[in-house]
Amino acid sequence: MEIHFEIISLIIFHILMAAAVSKDCKSKAIINSSSYVVLTFFFPVITGIVYACKRKTAKKAEELPENAKALADSSVLFFVLSVAVFIISVIIGQLM
Numbered sequence: 001m002e003i004h005f006e007i008i009s010l011i012i013f014h015i016l017m018a019a020a021v022s023k024d025c026k027s028k029a030i031i032n033s034s035s036y037v038v039l040t041f042f043f044p045v046i047t048g049i050v051y052a053c054k055r056k057t058a059k060k061a062e063e064l065p066e067n068a069k070a071l072a073d074s075s076v077l078f079f080v081l082s083v084a085v086f087i088i089s090v091i092i093g094q095l096m
């Protein structure tokens with residue numbers, strides 16, 4: 001059984017994008033975060049764009065969590081890692 005690098009890297013990309021959206025939802029205390037996370041896992045690019053446009057106007061809880069800054073920083077880290085994994089998978093896919 002042959003496992004392709006591109007498939008594994010794209011699955012990792014999906015997971016990292018969903019984690020980035022999850023952390024950002026937690027840092028902004030967005031109430032309907034689970035729908036964003038699930039949709040981001042299955043449709044990462046489209047949902048990521050929609051979430052980025054809607055996140056400022058989404059319903060928020062009354063208070064932000066104490067570690068909102070740390071959650072936002074980890075969200076950016078997950079996003080950067082997911083983009084890096086996606087670019088690497090495209091490059092490796094073109095070379096093979």
